[in-house]
Amino acid sequence: MLEQSLVPKTLNPVGETTKTTCPYCGVGCGVLATPVADEQGKISIDIKGDPDHPSNFGRLCSKGSALGETVDLDGRLLYPSINGARSDWETTLKLVADKFNDTIKKHGPDSVAFYVSGQILSEDYYVANKLMKGFIGSANIDTNSRLCMASSVAGHKKAFGTDTVPGTYEDLEHADLIVLVGSNLAWCHPVIYQRIAAAKEQRPNLKVVLVDPRRTMTNDLADLHLAIRPDGDCALFSGLLTHLENNKNLDQNYIDNYTNGFDVALNMASNLSLENIIEQTGLSADEINQFYTMFAETQKTVTVYSQGVNQSVSGTDKVSAIINCHLATGRIGKIGMGPFSITGQPNAMGGREVGGLANTLACHMDLENEDHRNLVQTFWDAPTIATSQGAKAVEMFDKVASGDIKAIWIMATNPVDSLPNSSAVEAALEKCPFVVVSDVVEHTDTIRYANVKLPALAWGEKDGTVTNSERRISHQKAFLSAPSEATSDWWQMCEVAKHMGFATAFNYTNVSEIFKEYAALSAHQNNDTRDFDIGAYADIANDEYETLKPFLWPLTKDTAQKGNIISNHRFFAQGNFYTTDRKARFIAVEAKQSEVTEFSFPLALNTGRVRDHWHTMTRTAKTPRLSAHMAEPFCEIHPKDAQKYKIQEAGIVEVESAIGAIRVRALITDRVQEGAVFVPLHWTDQYASNGRVDKLVPPVLDPFSGQPAYKNTGVIIRPFEAKTYGFAICRELPKEINAPYWAKAKCIGGWRIEFAFAKKQDTSNLITNILGLKKDDANISFEDETSGIERFVWFNKEQAHQMEAAIFVAPTPVEVSRSWAVDLLSTRHEDPQERFRIIAGRPSQDVPDKGAIVCSCFFVGANEIADAVKAGNISVQAIGKCLNAGTNCGSCKSEISQIISENQAIAAE
Numbered sequence: 001m002l003e004q005s006l007v008p009k010t011l012n013p014v015g016e017t018t019k020t021t022c023p024y025c026g027v028g029c030g031v032l033a034t035p036v037a038d039e040q041g042k043i044s045i046d047i048k049g050d051p052d053h054p055s056n057f058g059r060l061c062s063k064g065s066a067l068g069e070t071v072d073l074d075g076r077l078l079y080p081s082i083n084g085a086r087s088d089w090e091t092t093l094k095l096v097a098d099k100f101n102d103t104i105k106k107h108g109p110d111s112v113a114f115y116v117s118g119q120i121l122s123e124d125y126y127v128a129n130k131l132m133k134g135f136i137g138s139a140n141i142d143t144n145s146r147l148c149m150a151s152s153v154a155g156h157k158k159a160f161g162t163d164t165v166p167g168t169y170e171d172l173e174h175a176d177l178i179v180l181v182g183s184n185l186a187w188c189h190p191v192i193y194q195r196i197a198a199a200k201e202q203r204p205n206l207k208v209v210l211v212d213p214r215r216t217m218t219n220d221l222a223d224l225h226l227a228i229r230p231d232g233d234c235a236l237f238s239g240l241l242t243h244l245e246n247n248k249n250l251d252q253n254y255i256d257n258y259t260n261g262f263d264v265a266l267n268m269a270s271n272l273s274l275e276n277i278i279e280q281t282g283l284s285a286d287e288i289n290q291f292y293t294m295f296a297e298t299q300k301t302v303t304v305y306s307q308g309v310n311q312s313v314s315g316t317d318k319v320s321a322i323i324n325c326h327l328a329t330g331r332i333g334k335i336g337m338g339p340f341s342i343t344g345q346p347n348a349m350g351g352r353e354v355g356g357l358a359n360t361l362a363c364h365m366d367l368e369n370e371d372h373r374n375l376v377q378t379f380w381d382a383p384t385i386a387t388s389q390g391a392k393a394v395e396m397f398d399k400v401a402s403g404d405i406k407a408i409w410i411m412a413t414n415p416v417d418s419l420p421n422s423s424a425v426e427a428a429l430e431k432c433p434f435v436v437v438s439d440v441v442e443h444t445d446t447i448r449y450a451n452v453k454l455p456a457l458a459w460g461e462k463d464g465t466v467t468n469s470e471r472r473i474s475h476q477k478a479f480l481s482a483p484s485e486a487t488s489d490w491w492q493m494c495e496v497a498k499h500m501g502f503a504t505a506f507n508y509t510n511v512s513e514i515f516k517e518y519a520a521l522s523a524h525q526n527n528d529t530r531d532f533d534i535g536a537y538a539d540i541a542n543d544e545y546e547t548l549k550p551f552l553w554p555l556t557k558d559t560a561q562k563g564n565i566i567s568n569h570r571f572f573a574q575g576n577f578y579t580t581d582r583k584a585r586f587i588a589v590e591a592k593q594s595e596v597t598e599f600s601f602p603l604a605l606n607t608g609r610v611r612d613h614w615h616t617m618t619r620t621a622k623t624p625r626l627s628a629h630m631a632e633p634f635c636e637i638h639p640k641d642a643q644k645y646k647i648q649e650a651g652i653v654e655v656e657s658a659i660g661a662i663r664v665r666a667l668i669t670d671r672v673q674e675g676a677v678f679v680p681l682h683w684t685d686q687y688a689s690n691g692r693v694d695k696l697v698p699p700v701l702d703p704f705s706g707q708p709a710y711k712n713t714g715v716i717i718r719p720f721e722a723k724t725y726g727f728a729i730c731r732e733l734p735k736e737i738n739a740p741y742w743a744k745a746k747c748i749g750g751w752r753i754e755f756a757f758a759k760k761q762d763t764s765n766l767i768t769n770i771l772g773l774k775k776d777d778a779n780i781s782f783e784d785e786t787s788g789i790e791r792f793v794w795f796n797k798e799q800a801h802q803m804e805a806a807i808f809v810a811p812t813p814v815e816v817s818r819s820w821a822v823d824l825l826s827t828r829h830e831d832p833q834e835r836f837r838i839i840a841g842r843p844s845q846d847v848p849d850k851g852a853i854v855c856s857c858f859f860v861g862a863n864e865i866a867d868a869v870k871a872g873n874i875s876v877q878a879i880g881k882c883l884n885a886g887t888n889c890g891s892c893k894s895e896i897s898q899i900i901s902e903n904q905a906i907a908a909e
């Protein structure tokens with residue numbers, strides 16, 4: 001039960017709903033948040049999908065559905081502080097302004113930097129960019145979108161002259177072929193996945209091709225899976241261009257009227273022979289041909305792509321190779337057609353629009369364009385304007401390390417975990433004379449290095465706009481009051497600007513004033529010379545902003561029909577690109593064999609996401625529901641590699657690259673290919689002993705975009721030879737967990753801890769190291785010398801039915817049903833006889849073992865689903881009927897489907 005002081009205060013009375021937007025992925029789902037009271041009057045927030053929001057029409061995924069569980073104040077950063085001592089806002093902001101001013105005075109504007117995030121709102125982003133580029137006069141502002149979208153931005157600008165996503169989500173529903181390249185939609189953009197699944201159910205003719213080295217859950221939707229070799233994408237799409245030419249599938253009219261450079265691009269592509277393509281992609285001639293034929297024959301084709309494309313040394317080239325095929329067939333900007341780069345973060349797109357990248361200017365204007373610079377400077381009435389690119393993310397931290405940057409403000413991102421070579425980032429921040437961090441939580445791996453900590457408003461408290469993957473701008477609204485001294489990111493930025501001497505330009509009293517200025521700038525001297533124009537809102541009043549409905553840009557002053565905006569604008573069906581001659585540019589792409597990993601690092605490390613966690617887990621790990629699906633950092637290893645490197649199932653594995661090593665749980669599966677391993681990016685020092693995968697990833701960058709290649713690092717794996725393995729659950733966490741391997745996760749009523757030691761441990765010490773408890777205080781114990789199995793359980797001294805902790809120790813990976821064990825903390829153990837059962841490590845015979853949790857909404861486990869399949873429930877719907885699994889958010893449907901196919905075979909035997 002949460003302490004009263006940790007319960008957030010709502011702005012609205014019970015029952016009054018706020019329409020807002022989900023703070024997680026770039027799908028940008030509309031959310032209805034309503035305070036509700038239970039019988040004791042305890043307030044919580046009910047979360048539903050907004051049926052009227054055009055991104056999700058009422059749907060939400062597992063993360064969105066669990067938002068209500070993340071808004072409590074447990075673990076929140078609530079006061080500003082300086083060097084660890086609590087401070088007040090006035091002193092703190094003045095100190096930040098003075099330090100930045102002093103540094104600039106002594107070392108010039110490029111000695112300071114802002115590193116911001118696709119998780120701040122457009123208004124926050126707009127003022128940060130305005131301050132750095134127009135008033136400080138440096139372009140040293142970059143964002144974690146560099147790690148995420150930069151290759152797509154670069155690819156768009158090369159081809160279209162501007163960073164435009166041509167189509168909309170509707171195109172996915174109208175398409176006859178959807179090609180998913182390097183996108184695990186089922187887990188990363190679940191509501192888009194569900195929209196495609198629904199369309200496919202209605203129109204089984206809609207075909208889906210998945211291009212991904214791994215067989216992800218998204219494969220459940222695919223008619224064809226191309227398990228491509230890492231970075232084989234340029235070859236695949238270059239070959240496709242040649243195929244389209246050879247088979248007369250080109251739209252010559254489109255090429256002639258609206259594009260340049262086709263011949264050069266085609267020439268380059270045709271240098272590749274089929275053998276080259278086979279070699280670079282690792283696919284068979286048959287697979288390649290099947291895909292090429294499908295693409296060639298299907299007019300209504302959308303190619304959706306994300307990090308398997310962007311996060312690569314050839315990221316920008318991959319984007320170009322894909323766009324080339326769409327331009328060559330004229331399949332762009334028309335219903336059901338187009339290249340479609342989907343964004344990761346809720347406001348990755350907004351950040352691009354406000355010019356949050358070190359090489360862009362506000363409102364899709366160019367830093368290199370003098371007219372644009374003059375326009376922006378005059379509009380802002382700014383004393384200066386940055387004239388050349390600033391340091392991009394990785395370079396920015398290199399400059400912090402070298403001392404060129406001496407003061408940095410990090411806002412809403414965790415670079416110590418998420419940048420490549422993250423140990424070097426740590427070292428850089430440790431040395432940096434002045435580090436400011438704005439965050440919503442008290443403990444992160446980055447905030448450890450802050451001289452100044454600024455508490456920010458979190459989702460539910462903050463207010464402003466975000467833009468999703470399809471260019472739709474939605475209002476993210478507050479429904480909770482600001483806790484303690486937390487303030488909005490835009491306010492922090494503006495106050496520092498004022499203290500730096502720029503009072504007039506940052507004197508906003510309200511977030512809507514920022515939006516209004518931003519909208520006005522987008523339209524200023526535009527006249528369709530720039531794609532981004534939301535001039536319809538150039539005069540928006542505060543009350544109109546309050547009720548702003550989701551809208552798609554562009555929305556110019558002329559076209560606006562405010563109040564009833566039905567815009568489904570697509571770009572480029574009739575050319576009209578934003579290059580000087582208004583024609584698109586084909587880009588010649590040289591497909592090269594991806595570098596073979598070195599002899600000493602023979603495996604290709606791929607990294608990415610899991611279904612129920614968000615990045616560095618600062619919010620998703622607060623909820624037991626979202627922590628149930630994957631409770632530990634892991635490494636997926638192909639069975640043959642497991643054999644080769646002597647890795648046992650559920651053992652601990654050390655993954656080492658040229659720059660670092662981590663220790664995670666081994667998960668042996670043929671979902672990854674032989675020669676490749678996969679580790680998720682989520683686990684930080686806050687949740688595991690040594691699971692930060694970016695310690696392994698070297699700063700290898702795409703040459704055009706500066707985006708890191710997170711998906712192809714040479715590594716070696718070896719077993720961590722543990723003599724003692726263990727699993728524990730506890731109501732209260734000890735201050736510290738001491739073990740060479742540990743990982744912790746929330747469960748209902750407490751925590752679960754996995755651990756391992758290289759040597760056999762003295763039991764008393766082990767218990768102190770893991771749980772901070774005394775062995776002698778255990779109420780039940782079991783020690784078996786022959787098997788080496790040891791188990792201890794502690795009950796509450798006053799309330800004997802309440803279990804406080806249990807620990808299970810063994811010389812091999814502990815075989816205890818985790819889903820059963822985590823329920824023990826929230827069960828009343830009335831019968832003293834029953835209590836002894838706990839040391840058996842599994843439910844009593846009449847209670848079946850659920851198995852690993854698959855449906856996190858209803859806590860349904862894999863064994864339960866498998867049993868239901870064997871009893872004849874062989875469709876996802878039937879499983880939903882009998883177990884409820886998959887009937888709320890639907891995020892687990894593809895996993896259920898997989899369990900069905902695995903067990904149907906068994907049932908049939």
Ligand SMILES: Nc1nc2c(c(=O)[nH]1)N[C@H]1C(S)=C(S)[C@@H](COP(=O)(O)OP(=O)(O)OC[C@H]3O[C@@H](n4cnc5c(=O)[nH]c(N)nc54)[C@H](O)[C@@H]3O)O[C@H]1N2
Binds near residue numbers: 230233307609711
């Ligand atoms: N659950 C969840 N959802 C999220 C997020 C989260 O943290 N958790 N984060 C959000 C953010 S910021 C982002 S950027 C998106 C990312 O969304 P995605 O891009 O879908 O996610 P990733 O898991 O990073 O990578 C996608 C796939 O690329 C594949 N891949 C790797 N190398 C290659 C290659 O060379 N070629 C091809 N074709 N594929 C390759 C990987 O195997 C992986 O399955 O997700 C967003 N949604």
Ligand SMILES: Nc1nc2c(c(=O)[nH]1)N[C@H]1C(S)=C(S)[C@@H](COP(=O)(O)OP(=O)(O)OC[C@H]3O[C@@H](n4cnc5c(=O)[nH]c(N)nc54)[C@H](O)[C@@H]3O)O[C@H]1N2
Binds near residue numbers: 693
């Ligand atoms: N190996 C590997 N590394 C990767 C990737 C990968 O695929 N593989 N993907 C990359 C990608 S695409 C991304 S987007 C990044 C993500 O990486 P990060 O941006 O570092 O991860 P987050 O956990 O989202 O960090 C957001 C931080 O902001 C805080 N926060 C949340 N809301 C607010 C707010 O409103 N204001 C403020 N001030 N703070 C807030 C959170 O508590 C958290 O500490 O990781 C990148 N790193």
Ligand code: SF4
Binds near residue numbers: 027065
């Ligand atoms: S798909 Fe899920 S995480 Fe993404 S915006 Fe929608 S509810 Fe949020």
Ligand SMILES: [Mo]
Binds near residue numbers: 345
């Ligand atoms: Mo991202």
